Amino acid sequence: MTPETLAEKVLSATRDAFEALGLDAAVLPAQTAVERPRDPKHGDYASNIALQTAKKAGTNPRALAEKIAGNLAAVDGVAKVDIAGPGFLNITVDAAAAGGIAGKIVAAGDAYGTNNSMEGVYANLEFVSANPTGPIHAGGTRWAAMGDALARVMRASGAKLTAEYYVNDAGAQIDHFAASLLARAKDEPTPENGYVGAYIDEIAADVLEARPDALDAAEPLEVFRTVGLDLMLKDIQTTLADFGTHFDVFFSEKGMHDRGEVETAVQRLTDLGHVYEADGATWLRTTTFGDDKDRVLKNSKGGWTYFASDCAYYLDKRERGFEKLVFMLGADHHGYVGRMQAISRAFGDEPGTMEILIGQFVNLLRGGEPIRLSKRAGNIITLNDVVEAVGVDAARYALTRYSADSTIDLDIDLWTRHGNENPVYYVQYAHSRTHGVLRNAADRAVDRGDSYDAALLSHPRESDLLKALAEFPAVVASAAELREPHRVARYAEELAAAYHRFQHDCRVLPFPDEETTDVNRARLWLVDATRVVLANALGLLGVSAPERM
């Protein structure tokens, strides 16, 4: 009995009650959910469906609840249904029905938690997309962790998803970057708007190593641009890979320009009647689609703007077949949402085709004080700095356990601690404890058998743990649908707590002088199921699940 199947039973019991009472079934929702009440007196699961529908149907919630409760009590696996308060249905599931989930989880293994809530959605998720003119900074690190987790969660929910990084390898920033490298190589001062930092020195030296003739080439700047960009991008890609963040596509802006896609996109928009000339420039009438002001596509000097590239890139993605375009951007880009959405609408797409997630900043602290610790990039904190400070697992976990809407104060002291107060250790430790028990069982040749008596898992700690385990697929689905991967982390912490409590109160293996009982065997299944779910949850966050700590 999973929460999902119970919810279906609740809905059909309600439908039957409506029929019996002669009420209009049209007011019933297509789906409903049961929740886990905090107070154990309220049963294993609770439903508020009578409260939600009684008024619309023109009846009394308690009377309706009575009728539903009667139908529900007859359902196999439901032990008891109480009516409480204004019309809550408090449902108690019998232990055998609840305990069955452990075996299903063990059988499903890695696949447990996958669901079909986003089945058939063909999506593109763009994140990080930091300019290849320097290392990824702290903000980009947050998107690297969170975007990757979101990609995993959406895929687990059935979405066909491409993780994409837009490489801004065209335009003035790259010119400045190339000029900075060239100046460094010639030991000249950094040009105006140029880049500084140890990484510039390193890349300039690396370019000279790769192309000893660079300074004598016909166009030295071009050599430094091409080779330097390549080195910088490789560095970024290596950093991301080491961080466990996977991209399916690194999309080159320059390539898009070279293929003439900007012209094509602007022509398309012109044909659609949204483009006009004014003040010597070419504009897109984004105000038609809710933007504050119209935006320039081609400036009066005849150059394409970054915005024109955005239009072309949008069209490129759509023509590659993506139906859902999701962007993760930093709070410093929230002013772009209006014009970006306008692009989508100008091309004639439905609202919701483009989805822009705005995430807040991250501050790195040590002992409550802001820190700056980059050795490479001037005064900027980089992804590598974060990883050096706390490690990949702690960094990824710390950056995925908070809502994107919250600014993060990431305190290095906290995230390097080994204990209860460090959530990633707490969760990983719970996982490693499951391995510990299973290892001991194997060492002592305690066999759990091919099946177990689910009704034996009736201790309150076992019931709580089973309920937590059963919730996982719904958590993954909601994390995907709401684009909130932090829900998985919070869930993992709850599950870890339920497991620690279980292991504290319930002896799994027999003591050395005792025979193995059916309770021991059933508990081994429960431990294994917990192992699976903790590993899967950590996996969705891109955090390792150690077997020993």
Add this chain to the structure above:
RNA sequence: GCCUCAGUAGCUCAGCUGGAUAGAGCACCGGACUUCUAAUCCGAUGGUCGCAGGUUCGAAUCCUGCCUGGGGCGCCA
């Protein structure tokens, strides 16, 4: 000025697609190691959910206004 995020326990934050006495970790206080790693567990203390209205049987959650703090409002990329 406009847009946007946040404001919940001493601290860091969940909860926000309306539901039952508002949760967790840390800190503080008091307990549990002949343990399956105590890297854990149990208990106690602690909150006018920024403020004021409104909608509702019911609001931390939805609406309006205000206050405080972060970010943003280029023919830059």
